[in-house]
Amino acid sequence: MGRNFLIVTFFMGLFAAMISNCSSRTAGTFRSAGVDMAKPDSTDRISRPAYSSSGRSSSGGSYNDGSTVELQRSDDGHFYADVQVNGSTLHMLVDTGATGIALSRDDARAAGLATSIGMNDVVGEGADGAVHGEYVKLDNVALGGTTATGLEAIVLNGGSQSLLGQEFLAKFDSVEIHGNTMVLK
Numbered sequence: 001m002g003r004n005f006l007i008v009t010f011f012m013g014l015f016a017a018m019i020s021n022c023s024s025r026t027a028g029t030f031r032s033a034g035v036d037m038a039k040p041d042s043t044d045r046i047s048r049p050a051y052s053s054s055g056r057s058s059s060g061g062s063y064n065d066g067s068t069v070e071l072q073r074s075d076d077g078h079f080y081a082d083v084q085v086n087g088s089t090l091h092m093l094v095d096t097g098a099t100g101i102a103l104s105r106d107d108a109r110a111a112g113l114a115t116s117i118g119m120n121d122v123v124g125e126g127a128d129g130a131v132h133g134e135y136v137k138l139d140n141v142a143l144g145g146t147t148a149t150g151l152e153a154i155v156l157n158g159g160s161q162s163l164l165g166q167e168f169l170a171k172f173d174s175v176e177i178h179g180n181t182m183v184l185k
Contacts, residue, residue, distance in 0.1 A: 069144040069172075073180040083164055084142040086111040090162055094182065096175055098165030101138070101153035107162045108136065108155040119157040132157040144184065146171050 071079045071094060079094040088111045090103070108115060115134045123133040133156040141148050143164075148171050169175055172184045 067145045069184040071182040079182045092162045092164040095163045100167045102163040
């Protein structure tokens with residue numbers, strides 16, 4: 001039951017991200033992962049459990065003191081980060097509305113993850129029916145100075161954009177959006 005809830009929640013976030021990618025900005029409102037932000041200078045805060053992180057900067061955003069990551073909103077209204085997964089740099093959509101981590105086949109291959117040819121496992125339900133993919137465990141995920149090991153993820157049979165959701169974002173003390181900047185502390 002818990003795994004099904006996780007899967008359904010994850011795909012609801014993925015679906016919301018895809019919908020928002022298709023919609024346009026209107027009247028100063030941004031639509032990202034199903035969240036309306038009426039004022040570009042408003043602050044959305046998602047509290048997370050305490051987690052200690054330190055480290056050096058890498059590409060995909062600004063890193064103030066090694067434990068703070070600043071990402072700028074892209075032209076499509078979303079936030080992206082270059083995330084280290086199993087030692088490979090993957091350009092991922094940061095989706096605060098997604099529960100888990102989803103990798104495209106190409107990104108999974110780049111991260112050294114083996115998947116079956118057919119990937120016939122049903123990992124969720126989407127608007128068009130069953131979503132096929134495969135469950136994997138990631139050895140190491142790192143962004144800025146924050147690192148996590150042994151995280152679960154899904155490799156999707158279709159799609160080209162990998163998603164970074166709460167499975168990893170929860171490792172930060174806070175995730176805030178200030179206008180066009182996402183701050184991970």
